[in-house]
Amino acid sequence: xxxxxxxxxxxxxxxxxxxxxxxxxxxxxxxxxxxxxxxxxxxxxxxxxxxxxxxxxxxxxxxxxxxxxxxxxxxxxxxxxxxxxxxxxxxxxxxxxxxxxxxxxxxxxxxxxxxxxxxxxxxxxxxxxxxxxxxxxxxxxxxxxxxxxxxxxxxxxxxxxxxx
Amino acid sequence: xxxxxxxxxxxxxxxxxxxxxxxxxxxxxxxxxxxxxxxxxxxxxxxxxxxxxxxxxxxxxxxxxxxxxxxxxxxxxxxxxxxxxxxxxxxxxxxxxxxxxxxxxxxxxxxxxxxxxxxxxxxxxxxxxxxxxxxxxxxxxxxxxxxxxxxxxxxxxxxxxxxxxxxxxxxxxxxxxxxxxxxxxxxxxxxxxxxxxxxxxxxxxxxxxxxxxxxxxxxxxxxxxxxxxxxxxxxxxxxxxxxxxxxxxxxxxxxxxxxxxxxxxxxxxxxxxxxxxxxxxxxxxxxxxxxxxxxxxxxxxxxxxxxx
Numbered sequence: 395x396x397x398x399x400x401x402x403x404x405x406x407x408x409x410x411x412x413x414x415x416x417x418x419x420x421x422x423x424x425x426x427x428x429x430x431x432x433x434x435x436x437x438x439x440x441x442x443x444x445x446x447x448x449x450x451x452x453x454x455x456x457x458x459x460x461x462x463x464x465x466x467x468x469x470x471x472x473x474x475x476x477x478x479x480x481x482x483x484x485x486x487x488x489x490x491x492x493x494x495x496x497x498x499x500x501x502x503x504x505x506x507x508x509x510x511x512x513x514x515x516x517x518x519x520x521x522x523x524x525x526x527x528x529x530x531x532x533x534x535x536x537x538x539x540x541x542x543x544x545x546x547x548x549x550x551x552x553x554x555x556x557x558x
Numbered sequence: 559x560x561x562x563x564x565x566x567x568x569x570x571x572x573x574x575x576x577x578x579x580x581x582x583x584x585x586x587x588x589x590x591x592x593x594x595x596x597x598x599x600x601x602x603x604x605x606x607x608x609x610x611x612x613x614x615x616x617x618x619x620x621x622x623x624x625x626x627x628x629x630x631x632x633x634x635x636x637x638x639x640x641x642x643x644x645x646x647x648x649x650x651x652x653x654x655x656x657x658x659x660x661x662x663x664x665x666x667x668x669x670x671x672x673x674x675x676x677x678x679x680x681x682x683x684x685x686x687x688x689x690x691x692x693x694x695x696x697x698x699x700x701x702x703x704x705x706x707x708x709x710x711x712x713x714x715x716x717x718x719x720x721x722x723x724x725x726x727x728x729x730x731x732x733x734x735x736x737x738x739x740x741x742x743x744x745x746x747x748x749x750x751x752x753x754x755x756x757x758x759x760x761x762x763x764x765x766x767x768x769x770x771x772x773x774x775x776x777x778x779x780x781x782x783x784x785x786x787x788x789x790x791x792x793x794x795x796x797x798x799x800x801x802x803x804x805x806x807x808x809x810x811x812x813x814x815x816x817x818x819x820x821x822x823x824x825x826x827x828x829x830x831x832x833x834x835x836x837x838x839x840x841x842x843x844x845x846x847x848x849x850x851x852x853x854x855x856x857x858x859x860x861x862x863x864x865x866x
Contacts, residue, residue, distance in 0.1 A: 399593065405588055412584045417574045426577050433580065434587040441591025441754075463719045479740070496570040512562060515571040528710060528718070533837065539811050540841045547564045 397445040404444040404552045407453045408437055415461050415518060421499060421511055422465040428472075436464045458518070462508055469504070498545055506541040509534055644778045648678045649692075649758045650734040651728060659706050661711060668707045670724040672700045675738065677758060685763045692756055692765055696738075698752060700724065703742060721745045730824050734760055734863035737823050752835045753846055755823050761863070769818040771830070776859035783815035786832060786849045790839075802840045802847075826866030827851060 408415075412433060419432040440460050447456055499507050507526065510517040520538075524531040564846070651673045660667035673694050677685040707722050723743045730737040736758040744752070759766045772778040790802040791815065803812050821833040830851045840847050853865050 397595075401592070408584065408588065412580065413576050416576060417571060420574050421571070426575075430577060430579060430583050434583040437584050437587030438591045441588050442594050444591075444595065459718075467719065496567050498654065500565065511571070515568050522861055526602075528720070536837055539808055540837075543806060543808065544841070545563070547561045 400447055400450075401441060401444040403450055404440055404447065404453055404457075407457060408440060411438070411454065411457065415457065417431055418458070418461050418508075418511055418516070419465050420503065421496075421507060422469060427466065432461065432465050432468050435468075436461045439464065452482060452525075455522050455525050458512065458516075459528075462526065468502055501544055502541050506544070509537050510541050510545070618625075622778070649731075649760065650676055651726075651738070652676045654726075657700070659707070659711075666707075666711050666718050666720045667716065668704065668722040670700055670703055670707075670717055670722065671726055672696065672724075673726050673738065677763060679763060688758060688763050688765060692758065695756060695765070696740075699740070728759075732760075732824070732828075735824060736760055737824060753821055753833050755821055755833070757823075768816070768817050768822050771822075771861060771864045772856070772859050773861055778856060778859055779815055779817070780833065781855050781859075782830075782851055785851055785855045786816070787813065789849050801844065804839075830856060830860075830865050 415436060416429055416433050419436070420426070420429040423429055423432065436457070440457055447453055473493055482532065499510065500512065509523055512523045512526065513520065518526075520531050524534045527534060529537075579648070652675070654671050654673040657668060657670040657672065673696065675689065675696070677688040677692065679685050703722060703724055707720070710718055710720055721744070724740060726738055726740045728737070729739045737755055738757075739753065739755040742752040742754070757766050758764065759768070759770055764770070768778070787804060790804045792803075793800045794802060806812055816832060819833075823831050823833065825831050832849045832851060834847050836844075836846050853860075856865070
């Protein structure tokens with residue numbers, strides 16, 4: 395596939411899944427302003443580097459990865475800014491009613507959070523999550539088990555591994 | 559999914575409000591990406607060459623680490639040396655190479671140190687077999703790390719975020735045991751620590767795994783595993799911050815037992831220490847974890863000279 399066609403495919407995939415990209419970004423930063431910045435930056439990178447996607451089938455996986463990396467970068471950068479410049483304003487956490495259960499995800503580290511969101515909220519396959527995270531599938535499975543344990547969620551093996 | 563909390567979380571996730579502005583921001587990102595895309599395509603070939611040159615140029619850094627005892631360092635010293643009984647083989651790190659690489663944007667980088675070990679027999683001649691074996695083992699291990707890193711760079715075109723570091727240290731050089739430890743730290747979205755330690759039994763001049771510390775046919779797996787389980791439970795009872803994979807609702811992923819190849823070393827006080835990689839027996843927040851095994855637990859089965 396040539397670069398133009400590939401870029402078009404990436405663009406289509408973005409337009410198809412930008413709301414999901416936003417939700418994932420939001421789970422990391424929990425405020426609209428920062429989540430919007432992360433999505434815009436991720437979209438920009440995805441189009442800019444669209445020539446680097448090897449196969450069409452990988453586009454969606456690749457987009458998740460970009461969002462994850464951009465969000466993690468963003469969090470690191472803003473925590474540094476807070477440390478060095480007290481007056482620097484980063485977006486405040488939005489407060490929503492009934493958010494106490496989704497808030498529970500905060501006991502997870504970034505990697506665990508990503509696995510739980512992708513597996514259960516975005517119905518990604520374990521194999522694809524492994525690709526996104528650049529890990530092998532059994533590691534992802536272990537991370538998933540640990541995360542559910544931390545969240546005190548009980549599921550059967552079938553429910554955990556069911557590839558929806 | 560039957561778990562109510564997870565269902566509720568999912569529902570809330572789906573209800574995360576999508577700001578009206580999102581579509582505009584996405585379109586702005588697409589526009590900006592398109593403006594810069596051409597340029598990148600043209601630059602790509604150039605940066606590939608640069609990466610290659612870097613990899614080739616930065617690959618070999620050698621340094622002498624070993625202290626060589628000079629034969630002509632004076633008759634008194636030479637005589638004194640002869641009186642020191644040499645116990646078995648000598649193993650030492652003689653040189654190391656370093657693999658260093660980073661992508662143009664510095665988002666991905668690797669720094670892998672590869673030592674070369676020399677094993678000598680009691681009479682001072684080089685023990686070819688063990689020397690080759692340990693260096694081959696080290697090389698296979700470091701090549702695997704480098705290949706993985708290079709594959710990741712190729713797959714993500716420098717757009718990934720990853721740093722790989724491998725450092726080594728000779729942690730034991732007693733009368734009986736020589737151990738070299740490798741610490742691999744891979745930082746991606748979050749870090750992962752991994753430890754490998756290679757050992758040479760200086761009495762036989764052979765590389766050994768955990769089994770090699772014990773008398774033939776002795777069951778060392780049960781007493782050590784049981785002791786670790788006891789320690790896990792004690793630590794968890796004493797400190798709420800500690801968590802190991804034991805007695806959980808998911809017994810299939812609980813710690814069951816060590817193996818013949820479980821990572822170990824002997825610490826400064828002569829105690830056997832069992833090492834687990836991050837995520838192996840505990841959540842990532844615990845990092846890589848170690849258990850010191852009281853010598854009473856193994857004193858009847860361990861061979862002489864390894865622990866005290």
